[in-house]
Amino acid sequence: MNFALILFVLVVVTGIAWVADKLVFEKQRRLAAQSALAEFDARQAELQRYGQSDLDHSRSRLAEEKLRQPWWLEYSASFFPVILAVFVLRSFVVEPFKIPSGSMIPTLLIGDFILVNKYDYGIRLPVINKKVLDIGEPQRGDVMVFRYPKDESLDYIKRVIGVPGDVVSYQDKRLTINGKPAEYAPLPDYLDEERLAYSKHFREKLPAGPDHGILNDPDRPAYVSGADPDFPFHENCTYNQQGLTCKVPPGHYFVMGDNRDNSLDSRYWGFVPDRNIVGKAFLIWMNLGNFGRIGSFK
Known part of the structure; x- marks a missing residue:
C-alpha cells in the first residue's frame, strides 16, 4: 500500500472541502444566520409590544445552529491543516x-x-x-x-x-x-x-x-x-x-x-x-x- 499516495489523496480531498467552506459554504451559513436572526429580532420586537420577556439565550442558540458546519464538512475541512502538515513534514523533512x-x-x-x-x-x-x-x-x-x-x-x-x-x-x-x-x-x-x-x-x-x-x-x-x-x-x-x-x-x-x-x-x-x-x-x-x-x- 502506497501510504504517500493515500496521504496525498486525503490532502486533496480535505483541501477542496476546506477551500469550498471558506469561499462558499461559510458565506452561505452567515447569510442564513443573518436572515434567521433578523426574523427572530422582528418576532421578539412584536412580542415585547405585548410585554413578553427577551430571549437572548434563544437568539445565541439560533445563531450557533445556523453557523454550525454540517458533520461531513466539519470533519473533512477541520482535518485539512493537520493532514497537510503531516504530508509536508513526511514528504520534505523527515519520514x-x-x-x-x-x-x-x-x-x-x-x-x-x-x-x-x-x-x-x-x-x-x-x-x-x-x-x-x-x-x-x-x-x-x-x-x-x-x-x-x-x-x-x-x-x-x-x-x-x-x-x-x-x-x-x-x-x-x-x-x-x-x-x-x-x-x-x-x-x-x-x-x-x-x-x-x-x-x-x-x-x-x-x-x-x-x-x-x-x-x-x-x-x-x-x-x-x-x-x-x-x-x-x-x-x-x-x-x-x-x-x-x-x-x-x-x-x-x-x-x-x-x-x-x-x-x-x-x-x-x-x-x-x-x-x-x-x-x-x-x-x-x-x-x-x-x-x-x-x-x-x-
Whole structure:
C-alpha cells in the first residue's frame, strides 16, 4: 500500500472541502444566520409590544445552529491543516520507518523505529519521487533508505558502499574501493539474539568514509550464490569464488547490509538508481523493547 499516495489523496480531498467552506459554504451559513436572526429580532420586537420577556439565550442558540458546519464538512475541512502538515513534514523533512529485518545488525536492530532525512539528497516530489532540487548526494558510509529496484512498493535500508564511478571489490569478505582496501579491527563476537548464534564482529573503516560495525558468519562461503543474472548493468560486475567486483554506473549506488552474510543487497540484485532514493537514516527515535537504543547512529 502506497501510504504517500493515500496521504496525498486525503490532502486533496480535505483541501477542496476546506477551500469550498471558506469561499462558499461559510458565506452561505452567515447569510442564513443573518436572515434567521433578523426574523427572530422582528418576532421578539412584536412580542415585547405585548410585554413578553427577551430571549437572548434563544437568539445565541439560533445563531450557533445556523453557523454550525454540517458533520461531513466539519470533519473533512477541520482535518485539512493537520493532514497537510503531516504530508509536508513526511514528504520534505523527515519520514519514520520501522526496521523489519536483521540485515543492518549491529547498526540497526529489528524493531528499531528510525527517522529518515528527506532533503539531504535533494528535494523530491512526493508520490512520484522525482528530484526537483539537487542539494546533495549519498556518500560512502551513509545509511540510506530506497525503493527496492525489483519491487518499488517495498522500502529497503542498506549502507552506501560505492558511489557513481567507484570500483567496488568484495573478496574473501573484505572490501576494496578503487584499489584501496577498507580497514578492519576485530571486536568481541556478536550474539544475534534473533538467531541465537554468534557472528564475527569487526569495525570497518571505508576508504574516504566513516567507520561502522559489521558482522560476518564464518560458516557462510565468500562467493555470492543466487545473484540475479539480469539486473541492469549486470555486465559491470564480475563474480568469482571469492566474491565479486563491480563498477558503479553513473546515477547509481552500490549498497550492502552491515550483517554481511545475512543481507539481500547489491551483490544479489544490482545497483540502486538515484530515482529510487528515499532519504538518509540518521536517528533511532524508539525501540519498544530497548529504550537504550534511542539516539543517533553511524
